[in-house]
Amino acid sequence: MKLFVYSSAVLLISISTSSLAASAFAGKAKAAAVCSQCHGITSPSAEAPFPLLAGRDELYLEKALKQYRNKTRLSEVMNNIAAGLSDRDINNIAEYYSRLKP
Numbered sequence: 001m002k003l004f005v006y007s008s009a010v011l012l013i014s015i016s017t018s019s020l021a022a023s024a025f026a027g028k029a030k031a032a033a034v035c036s037q038c039h040g041i042t043s044p045s046a047e048a049p050f051p052l053l054a055g056r057d058e059l060y061l062e063k064a065l066k067q068y069r070n071k072t073r074l075s076e077v078m079n080n081i082a083a084g085l086s087d088r089d090i091n092n093i094a095e096y097y098s099r100l101k102p
């Protein structure tokens with residue numbers, strides 16, 4: 001609950017300061033529905049060694065997701081997940097996670 005309140009506050013700040021907020025909002029929904037199961041929102045699940053996404057460089061996240069999607073970076077799990085993402089999804093999710101504080 002604390003984490004949820006915190007990430008909502010971050011999102012509200014981004015809505016008031018950026019015209020790109022709509023995409024961060026879409027990214028948030030996707031992250032909450034899919035990615036957070038393994039990567040968490042502000043920190044990955046403690047039981048498994050998933051890489052942290054919160055606060056990472058936006059372009060790095062975009063690049064990694066596109067590489068998973070076109071299979072130039074291999075991971076059974078991430079190749080399957082990225083296959084279902086559009087460019088817009090990737091941009092939204094990368095923007096959302098990059099704005100969070102880990």
Ligand code: HEC
Binds near residue numbers: 051053064065081093
């Ligand atoms: C079922 C668990 C699972 C889910 C759900 C999942 N991931 Fe991953 N993710 C992983 C694993 C495992 C790795 C490490 C793969 C590797 O070694 O390259 C990873 C790696 C990544 C990386 C690379 C991080 C780095 O440091 O290079 C990114 C970016 C990423 N995931 C984004 C996402 C996004 C965005 C979503 C939601 C659309 C998502 N993941 C959903 C398990 C998951």
